[in-house]
Amino acid sequence: MAPGPEHIRRWESGALAHAVTDPFGQGPVPWLRGSETYFDDTGQVVPWYVDPAPARRPGGEGGPKVPGPRTAPGSASASGVPRSADDVRRQIKGFTSTGAVAPGEAVDFHITVDPPQEFSVDIYRIGHYDGAGAAKITTSPRLAGIVQPPPLTADRTVSCHHWWLSWRLQVPSYWSVGAYVAVLTTADGYRSHIPFTIRDQHPADLLLLLPDVTWQAYNLYPEDGRTGASFYHAWDGNGRLLGEADAATTVSFDRPYAGAGLPLHVGHAYDVIRWAERYGYDLAYADARDLHSGRIDPTRYRGLVFPGHDEYWSTNMRRTVELARDSGTSLVFLSANSLYWQVELGPSPSGVPARLLTCRKRKGPGKSVLWREIDRAEQQLVGIQYAGRVPEPQPLIVRNADHWLWEATGTHEGEGIEGLVAGEADRYFPRTPLPPHEDRILLAHSPYTDHEGVLRHQETSLYRAPSGALVFASGTFAWSPALDRPGHVDPRVQRATANLLDRICKRD
Incomplete structure (x- = not known):
């Protein structure tokens, strides 16, 4: 059978x-x-x-079935699948x-x-x-x-x-x-x-x-x-x-x-x-x-944008990005678990x-x-580093809501942006050295429970290097999809990201 x-x-x-x-x-x-x-x-x-x-069921098995699209005439199977x-x-x-x-x-x-x-x-x-x-x-x-x-x-x-x-x-x-x-x-x-x-x-x-x-x-x-x-x-x-x-x-x-x-x-x-x-x-x-x-030559740009999961780095990659930051080029890490x-x-x-x-x-x-095992932890460049996986999406809890990153987003101190901590998360490790900086701030602090039931937290980071470069790290996989993916778009994340990029690009 x-x-x-x-x-x-x-x-x-x-x-x-x-x-x-x-x-x-x-x-x-x-x-x-x-x-x-x-x-x-x-x-x-x-x-x-x-x-x-x-067929797909948006939102799980309980949702209505959505027919899957078919290919061009003459190119689909007999069943149309x-x-x-x-x-x-x-x-x-x-x-x-x-x-x-x-x-x-x-x-x-x-x-x-x-x-x-x-x-x-x-x-x-x-x-x-x-x-x-x-x-x-x-x-x-x-x-x-x-x-x-x-x-x-x-x-x-x-x-x-x-x-x-x-x-x-x-x-x-x-x-x-x-x-x-x-x-x-x-x-x-x-x-x-x-x-x-x-x-x-x-x-x-x-x-x-x-x-x-x-x-x-x-x-x-x-x-x-x-x-x-x-x-x-x-x-x-x-x-x-x-x-x-x-x-x-x-x-x-x-x-x-x-x-x-x-x-x-x-x-x-x-x-x-x-x-x-x-x-x-x-x-x-x-x-x-x-x-x-x-x-x-990354120093020719105002900013480098790392849009997605960017976990594997060679020595040359890291050296080049560090030199860019130290020359005044800003860095934007829009996902989590970078430089691992x-x-x-x-x-x-x-x-x-x-x-x-x-x-x-x-x-x-x-x-x-x-x-991090060779005393070059990712936090020394990114500002935070990988903390673990997030079993189920959780709210990102806004911190320092009066900061310019959150300007005109409509967010308030302690407010949660639903589902924005997901996939994998970063946080600040107090015992790990920070990069040289003029100022540094954590813009979110979001608790979640890991796969073993242990309470952990995610953080979003921004620091200004001595060169004047800004280094932003979202600390979550869900930030990029919130910019333009149907079903995940969040205007608050869009505005915060625009605030960051506009400042890097010196837009008024």
Whole structure:
């Protein structure tokens, strides 16, 4: 007798099996709508994106069912259920072998298609776009898809660096810098995604840094019950998911992202981008690896914005950011658990820089450890540091409500902003040194109970460095989604963030 759906292991269903949860996790980013729409078989207009769930219940099992969107005519399954590629059958999966590129440079896509057939690539840019969330920039010609060789594995490191080049996108000189998503679609309607960044050296007020190093640390590709590995998980011979003790110590950028092809936590960055572009902030873009390589000079900007979960930092990344702060460049950490693990970036077997990421987590020889274990605690840069996970969303309790950050937000001392402490939280550690500062203030103090029933608290921090740079840390995963994610938007958080960025950008 065939097992029922409840007996199917999570990886067999193509569902993400990460034990590390994101309370705002969005598989293929169902809120990310482009301007392109299709008519499904019921006559309703639906957006381009793929939702792997045929029905969703907002707010839990008790809520009304919301039909999942369907793909274009001729590309949906017979039942009309959307078809998102998975890591078991790998109907279509891909990655770029280039990091962030500048206008005029090329992005190289390596894509596998099974069974072999034609496919196309739609390129979207993330932004507000009158609420659409993204705009389609271009579409590839019809491309011939092939089944690429299986991933190579060595000591838990999975790499697809041997895949053939599938398509080279020559980025026109007039394209805007920003965060982009390539949407891959096969002739029979399977879809996957590849994120990439277009950066430039032109001056701007703010440099937004996409946390691609942390994204790769969590990447379990291929999530097939056999070969995939991240810094958190790997599989045993029976398809059971193993924990950190058996996980990879080195992961490769030369592979797709698991599941729908978008990184875990990617939505945090996209929330900030949509909000910041809506309100006209002058943004430049780069990846964390650009910080590491020295490809960008952060001192050219008034502020560096870290929009999402940014947990893994190399020595070069930290040194570059510290020098920027000491030169007067402000720092804005809009999530929690930043700068936690020290990592090393190394070349691929063919010598391409920054394609291998190593974090030994106390396993074997090497330098990869917690920053706080080598007397360089994250608090010495961020102002607060990681305290733990938050089992259920809790209110953020405003402190020092007369401070300019809370100006015109309508908040009062001790007021709670519901649901704003969630996912993971930071706080001030009194026994850990603070960074050099002219003044420092805690702008929230929010109690919560951890998984073991112990009462803990979250804090939001702001300090001014001797250089005059401001360093803000929200101390919670939920701050970024409160800027522009449907169902999570909070005008008080939007205004507080605008107060901060306006001061950094010297806006009146």
